[in-house]
Structures are given as C-alpha cells and as structure tokens.
Amino acid sequence: xxxxxxxxxxxxxxxxxxxxxxxxxxxxxxxxxxxxxxxxxxxxxxxxxxxxxxxxxxxxxxxxxxxxxxxxxxxxxxxxxxxxxxxxxxxxxxxxxxxxxxxxxxxxxxxxxxxxxxxxxxxxxxxxxxxxxxxxxxxxxxxxxxxxxxxxxxxxxxxxxxxxxxxxxxxxxxxxxxxxxxxxxxxxxxxxxxxxxxxxxxxxxxxxxxxxxxxxxxxxxxxxxxxxxxxxxxxxxxxxxxxxxxxxxxxxxxxxxxxxxxxxxxxxxxxxxxxxxxxxxxxxxxxxxxxxxxxxxxxxxxxxxxxxxxxxxxxxxxxxxxxxxxxxxxxxxxxxxxxxxxxxxxxxx
Numbered sequence: 134x135x136x137x138x139x140x141x142x143x144x145x146x147x148x149x150x151x152x153x154x155x156x157x158x159x160x161x162x163x164x165x166x167x168x169x170x171x172x173x174x175x176x177x178x179x180x181x182x183x184x185x186x187x188x189x190x191x192x193x194x195x196x197x198x199x200x201x202x203x204x205x206x207x208x209x210x211x212x213x214x215x216x217x218x219x220x221x222x223x224x225x226x227x228x229x230x231x232x233x234x235x236x237x238x239x240x241x242x243x244x245x246x247x248x249x250x251x252x253x254x255x256x257x258x259x260x261x262x263x264x265x266x267x268x269x270x271x272x273x274x275x276x277x278x279x280x281x282x283x284x285x286x287x288x289x290x291x292x293x294x295x296x297x298x299x300x301x302x303x304x305x306x307x308x309x310x311x312x313x314x315x316x317x318x319x320x321x322x323x324x325x326x327x328x329x330x331x332x333x334x335x336x337x338x339x340x341x342x343x344x345x346x347x348x349x350x351x352x353x354x355x356x357x358x359x360x361x362x363x364x365x366x367x368x369x370x371x372x373x374x375x376x377x378x379x380x381x382x383x384x385x386x387x388x389x390x391x392x393x394x395x396x397x398x399x400x401x402x403x404x405x406x407x408x409x410x411x412x413x414x415x416x417x418x419x420x421x422x423x424x425x426x427x428x429x430x431x432x433x434x435x436x437x438x439x440x441x442x443x444x445x446x447x448x449x450x451x452x453x454x455x456x457x458x459x460x461x462x463x464x465x466x467x468x469x470x471x472x473x474x475x476x477x478x479x480x481x482x
Contacts, residue, residue, distance in 0.1 A: 136180075137179075137180055139204075139205045140161050140178075140180075140185065141161060141162070141163040142160070142161065142162070142163050142400075142401070143160070143161050143225060144158055144159065144160045144161075144169070144225070144226055144227065144228060145158075145159045145160075145161070145209075145223040145224060145225055145226060146158065146159070146223070146224045146226045147159050147170075147221060147222070147223055148221065148222045148223075148224065149220075149221060149222075150220035150221065150222065154465075155221070156169065156170045156175075156465065157169075157226075157229065157463060157464055157465040158170075158226065158228065158229065158464055158465070159175070159223070160401070160422055161178050162401055162422075162424075163397070163400075163401075164397060165177050165178060165179060166178075166424050167187065167424075168401060168421060168422035168423065168424065169421055169422060169464070170421070171385075171421055171425055171426055173189055173190050174187075174189045174195040174196075175187050175188075175189070175195065175196075176188060176189055176190045177192070180200075181194065181197075183199075183200060184197050184198060184199060184200060184211075185197070185198040185200055185209065185211070185223075186198075186214075193214075194214045195213070195214055196211055196212070196213060196214060196221060197211050197212055197214055198210065198211030198221075198223060199211065206225075207224065207225040208222065208223070208224050208225070209222065209223040210222055211223065228404050228405050228408055229408065229460065229463030229464055230407075230408040230409070230463075231408060231409040231410070231414070231456045231457075231459050231460040231463070232407075232408065232409065232410065236311060236407045239304075239307060239311075239315050241315075241319045242285070242302040242303075242304055242312075242315055242316055242319055243302060243303070244300050244301065244302045244320070245294070245300065245301040245302070246299070246300055247298070247299050247300070247301075248281060248299045248300070251281065251325075251326075252278060252279055252280055252281050253279050253280070253326065253327050253328075253347070253351075254279055254280040254281070254326055254327055254328045254329070254330070254347040255280060255281050255282075255283060255323060255326040255328075255329045255330070256280050256281070256282045256283065256329075256330045256331075256332065256343065257283045257285065257313055257316060257329060257330070257331050258282065258283065258284050258285065258331075258332060258334060259285045259287055259304075259309040259312060259313070259333070259334060260284050260285065260286055260287070260288075260292075260334045261286070261287050261288035261290075261334060262288050262290050263334070263335070264334035264335075265334060265335060265336060265337050265441065266282075266284070266334060267296065268337065269337070269338055269339060269340050269343075270338070270339035270340060270341070270342075271340060272339050272340060272341045273339075273340040273341040273344060277344070278340065278344060279344050279347055279348065280330070280343055280344065280347055281299040281300070281326075282297075282298040282299055282300070283298065283299065283300035283301075283302070283316065283323075284296070284298045284300070284301050284302070285302050285303075285304050285312050285313065285316060286301065286302065286303045286304065286305075287304060287305055287307070287312070288305075289305065302316065304316075308410055308411075308412070309331075309333070309412065310331075310389070310406035310407065310409070310412050310415075311406060311407040313331060313406060314403055314404075314406035314407050317399070317403055324396055324399075324400065325396075326396060327347075327351065327395070327396055328347050328350050328351065328393055328394065328395055328396070329393070329394050329396070329399055330343065330346065330347070330391070330392075330393045331391070331392055331393075331394070332390070332391040332438070333390050333391060333440075335440065335441050335442040336390075336391060336438045336439065336440055336441070337438065337439040337441055338360070338438040338439070342360070342436050342437070342438070345435065345436050346358075346360050346393060346433055346436045347393070349381065349433050349435060349436065349482050350393055350395070350433070352482065353381060353428075353431070353476075353482060354428075354429065355393070355395065355429055355430065355431055356394070356395045356397065356398040356423045356424070356429040356430060357387050357392060357393070357394060357395070357398050357419055357420060357423045357429070357430045357431075358387060358392070358393045358430065358431050358432070358433055359373065359387045359388055359390075359391050359392055359393060359432055359433065360391060360432075360433050360436040360437055360438045361373060361374065361375035361376070361432050361433060361434045361436070361437050361438075362374050362375065362437065362438060362439070362440050363375055363437040363438065363439050365439050366438070366439050366440040366441075367440045367441070367442060367443050367444050368440065368444075369388065369390075369444045370386065370388060370416075370470060371470075372384060372386055372432065372470040372472065373386075373388050373432060375434050375437050376432075376434050377434070377478060378477065378478055379434045379475040379476065379477060379478055380433075380434055380435040380475070380476045380477065380478050380479070380480055380482045381431050381432070381433055381434060381435065381475050381476040381482050382431055382432045382434060382472050382474075382475035383427070383428050383430065383431050383472070383473045383474055383475055384420075384425075384430055384431055384432055384470060384471060384472050384473065385417075385420045385421075385425035385426060385430065385469075385470065385471050385473075386416055386417065386420060386430075386432075386468075386470035386471070387416065387419065387420065387430060387431075387432070388416050389412040389413070389415050389416055390440065391438060392419070398419075398422075398423045401422050401423060402418075402419050402422055402423070405418055405419070405422070408460070409456055409460055410456060411452075411453040411456055411457070413453050413454070413456060413457035413460070414456070414457035414458075414460035414461045414464075414466075414468070415460070416468065417461060417464070417466040417467065417468050417469075418460070418461075418464050418466060421464070421466060426473065427473075428473075431475070433482075434475075434478065435478075435482055
C-alpha cells in the first residue's frame, strides 16, 4: 500500500473523470502541504484508512483517492468527499518545461572549498567579470557574518583564485538556475544551510544588509522572500520596489532576480530550475509550490538592494516572453502579484 514516504514530494495532474484538467500540477509537499494550487479546498494532504486524503484549510477531507496494494502508482482514482459518484483522477507528471528539448547532461562542478567553519546561511552567486559582489559594502566583520558565499563563475575569463569566498566553481555556457541546480545536485551538504539567497551579479548591497535579510527571514519563518529594490533600481515589477509603509509585505510573488529560499522550500522548487532558459515565469510558480497567500512569502522592505542594469539586457525579449507565457500556461498560472498585508515600518521584524 502507498506510504507517505512514497508520496512526499510527488507531482500529479488532477483531472475530472472525463479527462478535463482541473489542475495541471499538484505537488504533495513533504511538510504535508499542497503545492501548485491555491484553492481553499486543497491546502494539505494525509493518509487516512489506506487512502490519500486532500484536505481543505480546516483539515477536512475534500478529495479521497484509493492507493495501490503495493508499491508506487502513476494513476490514482478518487472521488469528492461526501459525493462518491463524482469521480476524479490523479496522474503522476513531471514539472512542466518550457524547453523544446531536455537540458544537456552537464559535467559535475568542481569546487574550491575554503570553509573554515560553516555559517548558518548561503549566498550562491552566478558571477562574471562585471559582477558587483567585490564592491558589496564591507560594513561587517567576518566574525559577525551569518552567511557563506559560493561563487559560480560563468565568464570566459578566469576567476580570481584569491577572491574572497567560501566556495568557487566554474560553470560556463549554462544559465543561472540550471547551474545552481547542478551545484545542489553535487553538493548535497548544501541542503544543511537554513536559508539560501540567489542574487544576480548586478545587485549592489552591503554585507550587513545580507545578514539582516537572513535574520528577518529566520525570525519570521519565511519560506520564500526577497529584499526590496530601492529608488535607484531598474525595476520590472512594481511590487518589488520598496514600500516605505512596510518593513515586510506578505505576497504571492518573489522575483527570480534575488530570491531567498528556506531549505525545505528550495528542495521543493529545485526541479523547476532547469525547465527554462530565462527563468521568466518561475516568479509565479515558486509561490504556488511553497504555499502562496499566507505569511511565509514576502518582500522585505527593511532591506534594499540596487538593481544597477536595465531589465532584459541579456535576453531576446520576444523569446523570453514566449517562454514565460508557455511556462505559465503549462502550470495554469498568471503573473498577478498581490500584497496580502504586512508588518508596518518601524515595527520589529
């Protein structure tokens, strides 16, 4: 009979009995939550009396599915709780991809490892010769720094072997998120970091601000977050610009430019990383996987960064928009940022 271990982390398509798609992707998160859908009738899952039960926000079963007598299954037949004649189905699926062909098999990244003691959090930075990280304001002693830095070098020029970082690897001819997925695939010990920040290399920030960002995420139990963009920044999405009324806003949107993940949220979202070249559209996918609409996703207005380069400078914009639209359609999502509330400026965060 199917077990919680067999189902945890699995992804499914929910259909009516006639084959009509109800939800393109439903993820049974290891924490007992539901990812991929945001409807109130599907907030969690559990096993009850040998069945998979989908639960609403009150912990009441809304859908029930029979499980196989032994081993995992690719198809589950179920029904609406209280209306056994209304049949539904789950079919196991992989995360949708915007790529025309599977991503190539990449060589394992080789690391220069300089860690003397492991800190609580990790910054993974895809960097080239124009990266701003050497200019991050040095307003913090190393003894107080709560994060390690992993530099993934993408440029044709060789990286400075003496540049300060805890980890250094060279990953050329591969996009940011695909490279980062490979890093975590080959460094399973990186899953031990509590939070991971994935900034672009054109962000200006201070080292102390990075400390503060991680501490605010930790204290507020955020699963997915980002710093706000300051007034000098090039901005793609208005919701990411700093709102002076807030220290922290709860949202359904975190931009791919600079997301912070808790370790469990990163594990949930990692397999989406190589499904797109540009990463456009994942801003709407990640919150749905992590659990949008609550207080675990946010934009941290108490910490700002400066996005120094014009948006889309490295992309064919028409291709990027086409990829984004295809990805959103495959997930059944729309790019519609919402602010649900927050913590007022001046309040402790």
